[in-house]
Amino acid sequence: AVVSTQSTGELEKSKAKLKEKKDQESVAVDPDIAEKRKALVQAAEEEVGHYVKLLEDAELSQKEVFLIVVQRFIMILTDHIVRSEQESRYTQTLWFRCTRDRLRQTLVKHRREVKRYMVTLQTLLFTPEVEPKILECFSQFKGYIA
Numbered sequence: 001a002v003v004s005t006q007s008t009g010e011l012e013k014s015k016a017k018l019k020e021k022k023d024q025e026s027v028a029v030d031p032d033i034a035e036k037r038k039a040l041v042q043a044a045e046e047e048v049g050h051y052v053k054l055l056e057d058a059e060l061s062q063k064e065v066f067l068i069v070v071q072r073f074i075m076i077l078t079d080h081i082v083r084s085e086q087e088s089r090y091t092q093t094l095w096f097r098c099t100r101d102r103l104r105q106t107l108v109k110h111r112r113e114v115k116r117y118m119v120t121l122q123t124l125l126f127t128p129e130v131e132p133k134i135l136e137c138f139s140q141f142k143g144y145i146a
Contacts, residue, residue, distance in 0.1 A: 008055060010051050010054075011048065011051040011052060011055055014044065014047045014048045014051050015048055017044050017047075018041065018044040018045060018047075018048055062113070063113075063116075063117055063120075066110065066113055066114075066117065067117065067120065067121070067124070067125065069106070070103070070106070070107075070121065070125055071124075071125055073099070073102070073103040073106070074103075074125055074126075074130060074134055076099065077096065077099055077100060077103070077131070077133075077134050078130065078131050078134065080093075080095070080096055080099075081096075081131050081133065081134075084096075091133070092133075100133070100134070100137055103134075103137055104137050104140065104141060107137075107138070107141045108141065108144065111141075111144075111145055114141070114145075115145060118142075121138070126138045
């Protein structure tokens with residue numbers, strides 16, 4: 001979110017600069033000045049394009065990292081459940097509840113991102129094959145944001 005905010009700020013500055021240069025271009029009368037302004041406008045358009053690309057790359061990286069973090073939560077919790085059941089131990093240990101609650105807290109804290117990635121999360125990570133105790137956490141989150 002921090003990277004996106006910085007990139008968005010830089011993108012907005014570049015767009016404002018571009019608009020200013022386009023406004024100046026329409027006022028120019030001298031062909032030499034008009035040509036210089038046209039070159040400046042083109043450079044500003046390229047700068048905006050550069051910042052748009054940076055923003056898209058940052059958002060893609062952010063999505064990948066977020067999906068990896070959530071996937072790791074699911075893997076760790078699933079592994080705990082499977083091991084506990086194999087060893088005939090209680091699955092709802094303090095560690096399990098704290099880790100599950102940390103997943104829930106992560107989803108709530110980053111709810112804007114989760115909303116944007118909801119389809120991907122449901123398709124790739126929170127599938128019917130996932131343990132019901134973990135799916136319950138995601139279902140509660142969906143109810144929270146609805």
